[in-house]
Amino acid sequence: MHFSIREATREDVPALLKLIKDLAVYERLLDQVVASEDLLARAGFGEERFFRALLAEDAEKQAIGFALYFFTFSTFLARPTLYLEDLFVLPELRGRGVGKALLRELAKIALAKGCGRMEWAVLNWNQPAIDFYRSLGALPQEEWTTFRLTGEALERLSKAD
Amino acid sequence: MHFSIREATREDVPALLKLIKDLAVYERLLDQVVASEDLLARAGFGEERFFRALLAEDAEKQAIGFALYFFTFSTFLARPTLYLEDLFVLPELRGRGVGKALLRELAKIALAKGCGRMEWAVLNWNQPAIDFYRSLGALPQEEWTTFRLTGEALERLSKAD
Numbered sequence: 001m002h003f004s005i006r007e008a009t010r011e012d013v014p015a016l017l018k019l020i021k022d023l024a025v026y027e028r029l030l031d032q033v034v035a036s037e038d039l040l041a042r043a044g045f046g047e048e049r050f051f052r053a054l055l056a057e058d059a060e061k062q063a064i065g066f067a068l069y070f071f072t073f074s075t076f077l078a079r080p081t082l083y084l085e086d087l088f089v090l091p092e093l094r095g096r097g098v099g100k101a102l103l104r105e106l107a108k109i110a111l112a113k114g115c116g117r118m119e120w121a122v123l124n125w126n127q128p129a130i131d132f133y134r135s136l137g138a139l140p141q142e143e144w145t146t147f148r149l150t151g152e153a154l155e156r157l158s159k160a161d
Numbered sequence: 162m163h164f165s166i167r168e169a170t171r172e173d174v175p176a177l178l179k180l181i182k183d184l185a186v187y188e189r190l191l192d193q194v195v196a197s198e199d200l201l202a203r204a205g206f207g208e209e210r211f212f213r214a215l216l217a218e219d220a221e222k223q224a225i226g227f228a229l230y231f232f233t234f235s236t237f238l239a240r241p242t243l244y245l246e247d248l249f250v251l252p253e254l255r256g257r258g259v260g261k262a263l264l265r266e267l268a269k270i271a272l273a274k275g276c277g278r279m280e281w282a283v284l285n286w287n288q289p290a291i292d293f294y295r296s297l298g299a300l301p302q303e304e305w306t307t308f309r310l311t312g313e314a315l316e317r318l319s320k321a322d
Binding site for chain 1: 181184185190193194195196197200201204211212229231232233234235236237238239240241244246247261264265268269271272277278279280281282283284285286291294297298299300301302303304305306307308309310311313314315316317318319320321
């Protein structure tokens with residue numbers, strides 16, 4: 001299969017949003033998606049850019065997958081980390097190297113940016129993904145748990161004594 | 162105890178690095194710290210800023226704690242997340258509200274920036290921290306595990322077929 005990878009632009013927001021929703025269906029989390037084209041355009045392609053994305057396209061320039069990422073920071077290394085928030089390829093087009101090609105491009109970007117690491121989170125039940133990531137040499141950070149504060153609890157903290 | 166909180170500047174890099182090392186001792190991870198003043202200054206206060214930091218100071222303007230953070234992004238919300246990479250108060254000055262004051266400032270910054278969430282990672286053995294975070298209403302994201310790719314494996318991926 002012929003496919004190509006390029007950086008997403010503001011014009012790709014509708015295609016990105018469609019893929020994000022496809023991903024949410026796969027992750028069984030569609031009810032959590034409140035993203036809109038407007039919010040995505042503002043956060044990704046506005047004055048302050050909170051994410052970047054790579055788009056994979058087939059020979060007809062139809063979007064078939066994407067990788068959404070941003071840079072975090074490792075205090076101990078004092079270097080940025082490339083954090084991969086989402087990696088998704090249409091289910092019917094898997095096993096043809098699209099996901100790996102997206103990851104390879106990200107690894108190149110990470111090294112060019114001086115990153116010491118690439119990181120991403122995986123749902124614990126997603127064994128095919130876990131096997132794939134381990135085959136690349138990625139290691140699970142099992143001694144850490146992420147905590148999340150949101151909604152009213154976040155508001156309450158902002159006004160705490 | 163009188164203390165105050167302000168945004169860290171490039172001049173605070175030596176104080177920040179000292180606190181980062183104190184934190185690493187507490188986390189039993191000092192051997193992993195390769196940060197230097199030069200690397201920190203470049204990543205935090207150079208052309209592209211990979212982190213921001215708040216500094217807590219006592220009445221004599223001595224640094225007694227810090228919070229290092231950056232903005233990540235939630236695809237499903239299409240909003241930024243304030244990610245707290247490090248929160249640290251000198252052990253002998255704990256229990257006086259410095260940590261909570263740092264968190265309150267971060268919550269204010271998060272809301273002002275339009276974030277939907279604040280997130281951070283906790284070492285699984287750090288029960289006092291876990292209890293404190295739960296008391297704020299933060300919830301552990303136990304169904305996710307972070308994978309990390311670094312060193313030779315990252316180089317290898319960048320050159321994969």
